[in-house]
Amino acid sequence: MEKNYLFNQRIRLRHLHTFVAVAQQGTLGRAAETLSLSQPALSKTLNELEALTGARLFERGRLGAQLTTMGEQFLIHAVKILDALNHAGQSLRASEQGDPAVLRLGVLTTVALGMLPSILDRFHQQQPQAIVQVATLHNNVLIAGLKAGEFDVCIGRMAEAEMMNGLNYELLFLESLRLVVKPDHPLLSDNVTLSHALAFPVVISPEGTAPRRIAEAMLEKQGCHLPATLVETSSTSLARQLALRYNYVWFVPSGAIKEDLLHASLAALPIASHEPGEPVGIMTRSGVPLSLSAEVLMTTIRRSHAG
Structure with a gap:
């Protein structure tokens, strides 16, 4: 009882913010940058928290900071506390006359390049006063x-069951992989194969990403390898410019180039991945009520995809 009393008296919000940031970022360095702290100051706060809880919350090593079993349990409570405070602040701000609704949306980079602009346009036709x-x-x-309560709604990929704990997921589509080039690319004047396409420079997502895994599976099935002339990037805007202006072959999730294919800005090579694709959908937190703006946005996302 005395230990719990001391914990309640001495715990501070900075302890929770530091703990959640390290859990999110995976390293103390990145967490310190996120919080605009020095790494020694962050380490001190984290050590204080572990002293207060009487448990080791992270295993710190060469690969970063990994949550312990006790850390995973504490993360659930820390997120709920910060989320409750965030909602309290939002409700107070919203009560001020004339204060517009603020909606926090997290999306995959491919979604931002593909379907998001039309979604935002339709949403603002219904919610003109909302800030997204x-x-x-x-x-x-x-x-x-x-x-961690940083977003109200997300559009992302289905992950492992353990990562999806505490989240609602609503499937929108399966995102396949396409190989696209500019409309006057030399490959379009011939019967193209994957090996022919790989004779040209390639732009592709970094290792460890879902699009890269699908691409590697395609290459392995057909006994091919990526060329030496290669750009690996998570920037869809950079990849798009390389494909639009030069002879790069872009390995890209289908959702990112839907508009480009529709308007013939880019052309898809007749090469299929034969993989079912990665499930992309709407994600929200379980048990957390949504604002009217969030509900309208989700309806707009569903209708935009169906249309």
């Missing part, structure tokens, strides 16, 4: 941010 804050991130960071 958009973050484009990798899927694991999206999920961590959603769990």
